[in-house]
Amino acid sequence: MIEVHDLTKRYGDQTAVDGLTFTVKPGIVTGFLGPNGAGKSTTMRMILGLDRPTAGTATVNGRPYEDHPDPLHQAGALLDAKAVHTGRSAYQHLHALAATTGIPKSRVDEVIDVVGLHQVARKRVGGFSLGMGQRLGIASALLGDPDVVILDEPTNGLDPEGVLWIRNLMRDLASQGRTVFVSSHLMSEMALTAEHLIVIGKGRMIADTSVSGFIETAANESVRVRSPHANALHDLITGPGTTVLSVDRGLFEVTGMTAEDIGDRAAAAGIPIHELTVVRPSLEEAFMELTKDAVEYQSTLIGEAR
Numbered sequence: 001m002i003e004v005h006d007l008t009k010r011y012g013d014q015t016a017v018d019g020l021t022f023t024v025k026p027g028i029v030t031g032f033l034g035p036n037g038a039g040k041s042t043t044m045r046m047i048l049g050l051d052r053p054t055a056g057t058a059t060v061n062g063r064p065y066e067d068h069p070d071p072l073h074q075a076g077a078l079l080d081a082k083a084v085h086t087g088r089s090a091y092q093h094l095h096a097l098a099a100t101t102g103i104p105k106s107r108v109d110e111v112i113d114v115v116g117l118h119q120v121a122r123k124r125v126g127g128f129s130l131g132m133g134q135r136l137g138i139a140s141a142l143l144g145d146p147d148v149v150i151l152d153e154p155t156n157g158l159d160p161e162g163v164l165w166i167r168n169l170m171r172d173l174a175s176q177g178r179t180v181f182v183s184s185h186l187m188s189e190m191a192l193t194a195e196h197l198i199v200i201g202k203g204r205m206i207a208d209t210s211v212s213g214f215i216e217t218a219a220n221e222s223v224r225v226r227s228p229h230a231n232a233l234h235d236l237i238t239g240p241g242t243t244v245l246s247v248d249r250g251l252f253e254v255t256g257m258t259a260e261d262i263g264d265r266a267a268a269a270g271i272p273i274h275e276l277t278v279v280r281p282s283l284e285e286a287f288m289e290l291t292k293d294a295v296e297y298q299s300t301l302i303g304e305a306r
């Protein structure tokens with residue numbers, strides 16, 4: 001379990017993390033989302049005791065990370081996969097890490113198996129592809145058999161096979177009862193992996209919610225309805241609380257009325273319906289909508305700038 005309370009980090013007059021309070025629970029994957037520069041890495045570094053908060057607290061399993069006598073068993077992290085001595089083999093790297101932290105040698109073989117690096121474990125890390133480097137970073141994170149796993153943008157730059165592998169691994173780790181906290185700036189990726197989301201923008205909390213709850217808050221569901229009897233259909237769906245957008249002749253986009261309601265009313269009035277579709281915003285759309293005021297650099301449409 002990770003608990004963050006009123007966590008704040010300032011660099012000079014810039015506030016990178018601004019009074020964040022949240023809990024990351026075990027047994028599920030929690031996505032940590034935000035546009036570039038939102039403060040995700042800084043928050044993760046403070047949770048791991050690598051950066052000192054300007055104010056507030058962050059604890060891992062009830063204590064500041066650095067106060068645990070067995071920190072690698074409490075939390076393992078992938079922050080920067082490139083931070084590895086490139087002249088060593090994967091095996092040597094993990095072995096050195098295990099030796100300096102009192103982790104048995106047998107665990108090195110176990111994690112090499114978990115991340116599927118056995119065939120290249122004796123090769124120099126310098127020759128590793130990005131995906132192999134990422135796997136090695138994850139092996140290092142898992143070395144202490146940690147309760148809490150923290151991964152900063154683990155799928156960055158990976159091919160589809162690597163992305164799928166990381167996604168399945170995160171789910172597996174969560175199903176083993178671990179706390180899995182993973183950052184991303186890609187909503188679409190999190191939709192497939194995370195159950196819960198913490199969304200930040202400019203260092204501030206925007207949403208702490210389930211994936212489905214996030215979509216519901218971020219944008220309204222609408223219903224596309226089509227009928228050859230356009231006028232009759234229009235009269236039927238117009239009323240207080242509903243918004244009807246005419247998309248094409250006989251095709252409307254309705255908010256404020258459910259598909260069931262529209263279907264029942266049309267049936268009762270004997271109006272044929274040729275399409276009745278619930279339109280849910282994608283997670284990416286919902287994310288853009290929620291964070292539009294919190295991105296560091298906003299692109300301006302040429303038409304708007306005039």
Ligand SMILES: Nc1ncnc2c1ncn2[C@@H]1O[C@H](COP(=O)(O)OP(=O)(O)OP(=O)(O)O)[C@@H](O)[C@H]1O
Binds near residue numbers: 036040185
């Ligand atoms: N050591 C530092 N000194 C000064 N400013 C910093 C430092 N580290 C981070 N920042 C600033 O703090 C803000 C948050 O950065 P952070 O890297 O935590 O964001 P992020 O959400 O992880 O973004 P990204 O996805 O781009 O990595 C940014 O504006 C960044 O420039």
